[in-house]
Amino acid sequence: MGMYDEAREFILECFNELGKRVEETEDRLAAFQEEWLQRATYAPTYEELEHGARMAWRNSNRCIGRLFWKSLNVFDERHLSTPDEVAQALYRHIEFATNAGKIRPTITVFHPSVRIWNHQLVRYAGYETERGILGDPHSIPFTRVCEALGWRGKRTPFDVLPLVVQMNGEQPVWFPIPEVMVLEVEIRHSDFPQFEALGLKWYAVPMISDMALEIGGTRYPAAPFNGWYMETEIGARNFADVTRYDRLPKVAALMGLDTKSDAFLWKDKALIELNIAVLQSFKESGVTIVDHHTAAKQFERFEQIEMDEGRKLTGDWTWLIPPVSPATTHIFHRNYDDTVVKPNYVRQESPF
Ligand code: HEM
Numbered sequence: 449m450g451m452y453d454e455a456r457e458f459i460l461e462c463f464n465e466l467g468k469r470v471e472e473t474e475d476r477l478a479a480f481q482e483e484w485l486q487r488a489t490y491a492p493t494y495e496e497l498e499h500g501a502r503m504a505w506r507n508s509n510r511c512i513g514r515l516f517w518k519s520l521n522v523f524d525e526r527h528l529s530t531p532d533e534v535a536q537a538l539y540r541h542i543e544f545a546t547n548a549g550k551i552r553p554t555i556t557v558f559h560p561s562v563r564i565w566n567h568q569l570v571r572y573a574g575y576e577t578e579r580g581i582l583g584d585p586h587s588i589p590f591t592r593v594c595e596a597l598g599w600r601g602k603r604t605p606f607d608v609l610p611l612v613v614q615m616n617g618e619q620p621v622w623f624p625i626p627e628v629m630v631l632e633v634e635i636r637h638s639d640f641p642q643f644e645a646l647g648l649k650w651y652a653v654p655m656i657s658d659m660a661l662e663i664g665g666t667r668y669p670a671a672p673f674n675g676w677y678m679e680t681e682i683g684a685r686n687f688a689d690v691t692r693y694d695r696l697p698k699v700a701a702l703m704g705l706d707t708k709s710d711a712f713l714w715k716d717k718a719l720i721e722l723n724i725a726v727l728q729s730f731k732e733s734g735v736t737i738v739d740h741h742t743a744a745k746q747f748e749r750f751e752q753i754e755m756d757e758g759r760k761l762t763g764d765w766t767w768l769i770p771p772v773s774p775a776t777t778h779i780f781h782r783n784y785d786d787t788v789v790k791p792n793y794v795r796q797e798s799p800f
């Protein structure tokens with residue numbers, strides 16, 4: 449479908465969902481057609497951008513957190529034209545979304561010529577050293593890019609990477625994130641005092657900055673969005689994956705588990721306690737987080753509401769099931785139509 453039709457169809461769907469009167473819709477369509485004749489492009493109004501960003505979340509097949517799609521906070525920063533202004537808007541996003549731990553799901557939309565090279569606004573650096581890998585292995589390529597641009601990491605396991613902003617395909621510019629702006633949670637476990645000795649911590653707010661927002665055929669390559677974490681993302685993947693922080697053996701050791709045979713299910717015991725530790729620590733620190741059982745129940749309510757409101761639910765089962773105890777959720781026992789509906793958030797090729 450061409451851009452004209454995609455834009456027209458979006459305006460019709462958006463105005464219908466917003467309960468606009470026929471006259472308003474006709475006026476908007478006339479204005480859109482006039483603009484199309486003049487410039488052959490479609491620039492959503494703020495209202496269309498706000499509702500379009502919310503529809504895109506509602507259409508994110510891999511997202512278990514979609515129940516709250518209507519509450520997304522939308523900042524329109526499409527008028528900014530310098531890297532410094534973009535950096536300031538990103539600082540404002542980080543502070544507003546973090547909200548001292550009471551996390552607010554938020555998106556900031558920049559002009560189509562802006563590109564943010566970070567995978568997430570806050571993420572830890574990764575280094576390959578003679579004595580092995582330090583930090584987050586997933587960040588090794590991007591950390592190299594940051595150091596090539598002049599940034600220098602302290603080489604701790606948790607160095608917060610700088611923001612890297614590119615305008616019009618030009619040379620990217622890096623900006624440090626003030627430490628005071630980055631809320632982090634130290635991981636402890638009430639039943640295992642030695643847990644603290646692992647020195648584990650994680651940042652409070654996941655803010656994806658490398659996906660494009662597509663609305664009515666218009667693409668925004670820089671549209672960072674955040675929600676809050678589901679604990680398994682940190683406890684079962686970031687800390688547990690062998691290709692990430694790989695901490696299960698250390699957790700098993702402090703729990704005094706016998707790790708000589710897989711059949712003792714020591715990895716499974718360590719995994720559960722690590723996820724309990726993440727949940728306890730975030731809750732104790734007053735930082736919003738959701739467990740995978742509650743998240744699945746919220747998603748079930750989302751499924752029901754979509755049915756009630758006459759929309760066809762789409763989803764990607766392989767991502768919707770949690771990585772811990774998936775078969776204890778309703779998601780595991782049903783299937784989902786993975787059709788891609790627009791507006792949506794789409795992956796884009798790496799800029800480096
Ligand atoms: C409010 C709390 C939220 C929770 C708990 C949540 C949870 C999740 C989880 C667990 C994943 C899978 C991530 C992975 O396995 O790596 C995911 C994917 C995703 N979420 Fe959500 N989410 C939330 C809010 C949002 C918001 C606000 C947006 C956008 C406005 C969003 C858009 C997406 C997208 C696009 C994906 C797929 C990413 C990809 O394909 O790489 N989510 N979500």
Ligand SMILES: N/C(=N/c1cccc(CO[C@@H]2CCNC2)c1)c1cccs1
Binds near residue numbers: 654675676681
């Ligand atoms: N809780 C979250 N989790 C994620 C949501 C989307 C993507 C990701 C990270 O995806 C990476 C690529 C594949 N797994 C890690 C994590 C959110 C981030 C932003 C809004 S909610």
